[in-house]
Amino acid sequence: MSKLINAICPRCEGNGFIRVTDLLGEDIDQADCPQCDSQGEVELPIELTFVNSDGGRESIIKQEEKNG
Numbered sequence: 001m002s003k004l005i006n007a008i009c010p011r012c013e014g015n016g017f018i019r020v021t022d023l024l025g026e027d028i029d030q031a032d033c034p035q036c037d038s039q040g041e042v043e044l045p046i047e048l049t050f051v052n053s054d055g056g057r058e059s060i061i062k063q064e065e066k067n068g
């Protein structure tokens, strides 16, 4: 069984809320992040996280996005 560890929420990037944008990409609203329940952190299996340059844990989903 995987060990779970707290990591920065990949959906809201730790903010606890997500921006809602219109079709032009303009911010029109904010919403509580449904993935972390506005906590800014989620528990993930440790093998799905990496340590970022600030020493925090992030989902490897974000790492893959950054690498293009």
Ligand SMILES: [Zn+2]
Pocket (backbone or CB within 6 Å): 009, 010, 011, 012, 013, 014, 015, 016, 017, 033, 034, 035, 036, 037, 038, 039, 040, 041
């Ligand atoms: Zn979140």
